[in-house]
Every structure is written in structure tokens, then in C-alpha cells.
Amino acid sequence: MPSIFRLLSALPLWLLHAIGALLGWVAFCASPTYRRHFLANAARAGYRLRDVRAAVAHAGRMVAEAPRLWLAPEPPPCEVRNAECVQRAWEQGRGIVFLTPHIGCFEMSVQEGARRWSPQHGSFTILYRPARQPWLARVMQTARNRPGIAAVPTSLQGVRQMLKALRAGRAVGLLPDQVPPQGQGLWSPFFGQSAYTMTLAARLVQQTGAAVILARCERLPRGRGYVLHLQALEQPLAPTLDAAVLQINQAMERLIRQSPDQYLWGYARYKQPRAEAQQPESIA
Numbered sequence: 001m002p003s004i005f006r007l008l009s010a011l012p013l014w015l016l017h018a019i020g021a022l023l024g025w026v027a028f029c030a031s032p033t034y035r036r037h038f039l040a041n042a043a044r045a046g047y048r049l050r051d052v053r054a055a056v057a058h059a060g061r062m063v064a065e066a067p068r069l070w071l072a073p074e075p076p077p078c079e080v081r082n083a084e085c086v087q088r089a090w091e092q093g094r095g096i097v098f099l100t101p102h103i104g105c106f107e108m109s110v111q112e113g114a115r116r117w118s119p120q121h122g123s124f125t126i127l128y129r130p131a132r133q134p135w136l137a138r139v140m141q142t143a144r145n146r147p148g149i150a151a152v153p154t155s156l157q158g159v160r161q162m163l164k165a166l167r168a169g170r171a172v173g174l175l176p177d178q179v180p181p182q183g184q185g186l187w188s189p190f191f192g193q194s195a196y197t198m199t200l201a202a203r204l205v206q207q208t209g210a211a212v213i214l215a216r217c218e219r220l221p222r223g224r225g226y227v228l229h230l231q232a233l234e235q236p237l238a239p240t241l242d243a244a245v246l247q248i249n250q251a252m253e254r255l256i257r258q259s260p261d262q263y264l265w266g267y268a269r270y271k272q273p274r275a276e277a278q279q280p281e282s283i284a
Helices: 002-009 013-030 032-044 054-064 066-071 084-091 106-121 134-144 156-167 200-208 241-258
Strands: 078-081 096-099 124-128 149-153 171-174 185-190 193-198 211-219 226-232
Touching: 002 066, 013 032, 013 054, 013 066, 032 054, 054 066, 066 106, 078 106, 084 096, 084 106, 084 211, 084 226, 096 106, 096 200, 096 241, 106 124, 106 149, 106 171, 106 211, 106 226, 124 156, 149 156, 156 171, 156 200, 171 200, 185 241, 193 241, 200 241, 211 241
Parallel strands: 078 226, 096 171, 096 211, 124 149, 124 171
Antiparallel strands: 185 193, 211 226
């Protein structure tokens, strides 16, 4: 399998995306559970299949492009729009919390941000949970620790490293629509239905005064690369945890509505959280 993964990383992006589009539809047609999640999640946001059918293929493209993004020596082309909002945050001497939902190529969001800004502002810190398969864990460890990226464990130790990075004026990246373990989130509306939502993003901002930058990395057609769209959070994050988590969920909803055909609608966003050791109330 590692050899196949490396072979795939040498293929052109347009071919990987073509293969991925086919795989996306195969998975959608073959898995009733996946199809049910996809259709139900899209319906909660007001979309029918005909509105977001392109997202079926994009889910497959996300999988197929991974070898290229993780192992190829040179990244695919990526245009960055509204980079000025990032520069303004650093000019104020603040750390930055980059937030992106499961949309487009969120992997490229981190890579391009690190490539562009880490030489001057230090590594981007992200949370990393190793894969269960040893060969895949090794591949992902290589990918997650590319130049300019510091991958830390999904533990209290990793959270403290994120706090340290932000207080030093560096950046961290999170997927706030990812369901956290039990005890590390709270229930908050997401597209009109209560979803267990991480509190980590809000706590990091509240404890460090970091700026919040919203990111959406759009996948271009025919393997032409990506466009990373950036914007500052419209209003300062609310001081209370419940309100801040809701505010982040609403910001993610707006990002998703900008490109619903590239959102991962099949993700089990409304599942019950898994049992895991809880983080203490204070992460300072």
C-alpha cells in the first residue's frame, strides 16, 4: 500500500481528480449509510441533491488528491485572496487562529498558509491524531510535519503547545465543524440542528486574544490547482463560551454557503461524541 500511495503522488492532479470523482460516486451509490448522511445533512441546510450533486464527486477528489498533497515535493498551484487580513492581524502583534470547515481542500489551506507566512512568523501548529494503520500513520506523520507545519497530539499537551504558539504570535489551524470527544465540546445549533461542537477554538481565542481568520480553499476544475479565500471574523468573538461557539458555527455556515458544492456533506456532523479523557476546564 505505501508503494501505491507513492505512485499515486506522482500522477498529475487532473488525473487524480478524475479518478476521485468516479470514486466519490461509487461510494455514494454503494453505501446507504453514507448516502443517508449526505442527503440529510444537505437537507438541513436547505439543499437538495440537485443543488449539491457536485459535492459527491468533490468528496472523492479530496481522497484522491491526498497522496499528491502529502508526498509530492512541490505543492500544486494555489492563489491566495485577501491575504491582507492576515497581514493586518500580525501587524497588531497577535497570534492567529485559522478556522476552516470540511470544505474544498482544507489540507491545502494549512500547506499554503505555512508556505507563505511561516518563514517570517513561525510554524503553523495543527492537531494531529495518528492513523490506526502503521503504514498510513507514517505517511501522515511525514505530511503533517512538512516545512512550516508543527503537528501536535490531540491531547492536553498539544493544546498547551497551541496556546504557547498563539502567545508567541504564531498561527494555529483548526476544523471547528469536527465532532470532538465527550467533554471537549458543547451542544450548539449548526444549520438549525443541535450539534456537539468543539470549544477549543473559542477558548484559544479567549485566552490569548488571537485574531480569527476564516479560510476556504476552493478546488479548481480540471486539476488547475486551488484558490485560498481568507476573511477576518466579522465581529470580535463573544466573551461567553456558549455565545462564542455559536458565533463560530454561524461563521462556518456562511463559509459553507459560499461553496456548498464542495462541502463534505457526508461527514457525520450530528453524531454523538466518542468517550475520551476530558480536558480540564482550564487549558491555560
